[in-house]
Amino acid sequence: MDWLRWTLLALVTLFACLTAVHALITKRDSRAALGWVTVCLMFPFAGPVAYFVFGINRVRTRAQEMRARHLFAYGEVYDPAWAPDDAPLTDPPLEPELAGVARLSSVVGRRPLVEGNAVDVLFDGEECYPAMLRAVDEARETLYLATYIFETNQTGLRFMDALARAAARGVDVRIILDGVGEMYSWPHAGRLLCKRGVRVVRFLPPKLFPPTLNINLRNHRKILVADGKVAFTGGMNIGDRHLAANVANPSRVIDAHFRLYGPIVAQIESVFLDDWNFLTGELRPAGAEVPATAGPALCRTIVDGPNEDMDKLQTILIGVVSLARRRLWIMTPYFLPPAGLVAAMQAAALRGVDVCVILPERNNLPYVAWATRNMLWELLQRGVRVCYQPGPFVHTKLLLMDDGYVQIGSANLDSRSLRLNFELVVEVYDRVFAETISSHLVAKRKVSREVTLAELAARPFGERVRDAAVWLFTPYL
DSSP: OHHHHHHHHHHHHHHHHHHHHHHHHHOSSHHHHHHHHHHHHHSTTHHHHHIIIIIOOHHHHHHHHHHHHHHHHHSSOOOTTOOOTTSOOOOOOOOHHHHHHHHHHHHHHOOOOEEEEEEEEEEHHHHHHHHHHHHHHHOSSEEEEEESOBOOSHHHHHHHHHHHHHHHTTOEEEEEEETTGGGGSSSOHHHHHHHTTOEEEEESOOBTTTTBOOOSOOBOOOEEEETTTEEEEESOOBSGGGOTTOTTOTTOEEOEEEEEESTHHHHHHHHHHHHHHHHHOOOOOSSOOOOOOOSSEEEEEEEESTTSSSOHHHHHHHHHHHHOSSEEEEEOSOBOOOHHHHHHHHHHHHTTOEEEEEEESSOSSHHHHHHHHHHHHHHHTTTOEEEEEOSSEEOOOEEEETTTEEEEESOOBSHIIIIISBEEEEEEEOHHHHHHHHHHHHHHHHTSEEOOHHHHHTSOHHHHHHHHHHHTTGGGO
16 A cells, blocks of 8 residues: 555645645735745645635635626726726825825825815714714614624613614614624624614624634724715724723723714725625615715725735835824824834934824733834834823824824724734825824823833843743734
8 A cells, every 4th residue: 555655645745835836926925925835845734724724815806706796797886985906096286295195095095085074083982972873863874884893781782772773764774793803792793783673794704614714804994884974983893891981991991983074985985885795795886976075184095904906004104104204193002013114114213203103001912012012122222202101991093194194094003904904094184183183192192101222121031031922923913
């Protein structure tokens, strides 16, 4: 039976080599490619099997198929959130310091910059949830909601009841829940919503039969659109944890969400409908009406995820940092930026830009904070300022450049958001809104403490080893 043994060995070796070649030519990240090539060759059977289950991005292929089906069915349909690569995009006139950012984002993001929008900031669940529930109660035609975490506590039940009432009065209610995020609460929100007569789909839920183990490919977007007239987006999930005034809750979270009116609402709605199309195969409604002008802000959606052709958000972020002239202030709960973004921030600080990163002193994911501490010296030694704001945990995500550009949305500045998650960010070009965000960030900086190189160097040896060890897993945190 030696011939059988040698035949099996040859087949396994060939399988390992073919899998390694596939990883080599399809992976965009050199570290990921090297890791999978090494695993496949060192473990000729288990490695290729693991690569087949975890390493192949099937989401991109499926999403592209859905996009092709949509275009084939509807032809030239007005889609305010997407444009073909060969379609010219002309931005509205902007002052010179912002025109470069707009041009970069147009080319990379392939979405038009639209005029006539109004953007309101809503702090914590006390301000945000009543506004969202009012929009749900006032909806008469369509109601679209996507969220990562939908808790089934008192706040979650209030939303469920409101959504059920909307469905009962004939509103087209559609809910997208992330297949992993839904598991944060028991009983699961999807089951309770279905019992109330609300249409719910889950985004890539992990399953054993048939095996679907896309643990890392999560829909992190937060979207609520009512009647195509008002939209809410940002970083806030649905649950009691965002009721920040409840000081008795040890899990309370500080956060900000945003309400938008105007043509940008059609772009946000389009993102939801594309996700719905991806999950259900249902073709999106044609001929959506563009909302009327509502304010002075110019806005654009940036959509990023494993189904995109390139790292769009990361590229735009590097461009924004590189084009900053006076200040670049960032507030984020999780900060593990890629090397290119770190280099851009260092260069901006060295040329005199006020670059400041505001992080939470208390993090709900301690291991992420440990990994972050291990790399902060790279920024501090080049003049980037880093501040820790006091607890409770602050989940707010903001980027302010100079005096007229703000990014809001669901994305964090880490590998999970920039490479693995499906995210939605909105660019806002408006000096008045930028001043509102600036005032908020100034207030937060005043109560925060600044991190120094001496503080990092004074960490006990055990903490330094721990932080460095966790940092090795940065691409997966």
